[in-house]
Amino acid sequence: MSEQRRPRVLIADPIAEEGVELLRQYFDVDVREGLTPEELEAIIPNYEALIVRSATRVTSRIIEAGRRLRVIGRAGTGLDNIDVSTARALGVEVLNCPGANSVAVAEHTIGLMLALARHIPAADHSMKEGRWEKKRFKGTSLDGKTLGIIGFGRIGRQVAKRAKALGMRVLVNQPRLTPELALEAGVTPVDLPDLLRESDFVSLHVPWRPENENLIDREELALMKPTAYLINTARGGIVNEEALLEALNEGRIAGAGIDVFKEEPALDHPLAKHPKVVATPHIGASTVEAQKNAAIEIAEKIIEFLGGTGSVAETLSLQMVELSKVVPHEGVDPKRVERLARAIEADGRLANPPVVAAWQDKYIVLDGATRTTALKELGIPHIVVQVVDPNRADVALHTWYHVVSGPSAEAFLDTIQRVPGLVLEPVADKATAESALRERQALAYLVLRDGRHLLARLADETSDALDVLNAMVEAYTDWGEVDRTLTTDMNTLTRTYPEAVALVIFPQFTPDEVLAIAGRGRRLPQGITRFVIPGRVLRLNVPLDVLRSDEPLPAKRRWLDQFVREKLERRRVRYYQEPVILLED
């Protein structure tokens, strides 16, 4: 850390004193609560770090004005009040402390459930007004009731633990919930409609993101029982407030417990005033313990970040690594590899770093297999990659299906049937085919133009499923034209692809399966997996000379950090907030 000038930290929302004291040991700390956006914008250029809770909105304007800003700390969980994309694009790290307040929010959730089930706030209010209305406040028990938890992360799991101790049955809706985790937590995974239909209490524990806006809307509320309660301690916009108000007014649900509102502070809010609602002013995390945990944890993280190396490249998840450790998870077309190798050599630079996931001592390529292979062909020892966690909530893995066009469905079938180790088996309908695929009893299913459904299965157990799958895709790719699609409706497809004879539908692979396949040195056929990865860094344009040189890896890493730092200073890094799908290298 610099001897001349200590870094300056601005704390813009109240955090526990223990965290402030810790920060003061290392930095010059100013606590300035209640700043207007204009005031914050005016003073932010003086600070290396900014710490907020949920009240201060850290907009792109504020971040851009923070010329010295290196880190934004959120003393809590949700990052929805911080423009994380702009921060990362400008090399400003964003740190939070998820987990520090999970227990507090879980306890508050249980508190809201009990308050609703036993009418505690209304009974208290009636007594304060001098009444004794014993008959009016007959409640319901939580024991034996069903709680539906939407979002089974840190808070959702803490809620489940407590609800089970109260004798509740717990249903969970959470993408990619493994059966092992569900079993261990004693909960039942269900889809959202079933959760809404079966639960006596529905509790939300998902983050706010654009796709979670109005996750609970009219349609979802309509599925709930008239005796059920909705609890929202997550974020306001996740429930459509107007729809909820209607449902309460029309008696379509029994009540709601609400800690968070679309606009906060929520003053004179019709939901907060509603007799069937127990409302609290975003205090889920407001316990002495949670606030102390969050303040100390964020202080420690900021001290470590500003005191440590603070690599700018790593802030953007960019790393210089050995190319031999970078492994594609899907096959590549050798002709495309050769073309791309020539183009990269002529251009003298690697424009877009492949996106990879760290897996044991390897990096599995999620996007950029052709580029990676082209660099290997060129004999280059090192490569810059962007490392992402494929299980991150905003990374999605979808499956492309293949529309195959050619002279006739019979000729197509003939080609497939000749693949060693493969048998085709007719099935009655789409539902049977889908279920076989889900259960992994088939490698794929085929929908022919005339509407027939066929399962593609292993001929015997000694055949290797991946080998046969690869051979099948290779066979029809050599035979006809293959286009990728996300739709399974043959009628729609034949309008776009008049020569289409068949649609090949693959199972939905999980990121863990994909990594395990690649980690074993195996590959899926090309063009099946589709990772949607927000926050891609593109057009980094790393000179090939640097990647190719004999300099050792640590020296190249230092070079990369300086290279990225300069680009950021000149605002030369193109950062995509939206997912970017690159089909062509």
Ligand SMILES: NC(=O)c1ccc[n+]([C@@H]2O[C@H](COP(=O)([O-])OP(=O)(O)OC[C@H]3O[C@@H](n4cnc5c(N)ncnc54)[C@H](O)[C@@H]3O)[C@@H](O)[C@H]2O)c1
């Ligand atoms: N009321 C409060 O004071 C308070 C305090 C802390 C956190 N929160 C809110 O709670 C949220 C959850 O916190 P956490 O620490 O449990 O987060 P988390 O990231 O550990 O868990 C969220 C889970 O929701 C899942 N998810 C996302 N979208 C989903 C969807 N549409 N359907 C089903 N599951 C979905 C994710 O996969 C993840 O597992 C935070 O993002 C924050 O908004 C509120």
Ligand SMILES: O=C(O)CC[C@@H](O)C(=O)O
């Ligand atoms: O700052 C707060 O107290 C709210 C915290 C909470 O919403 C969070 O996301 O951690």
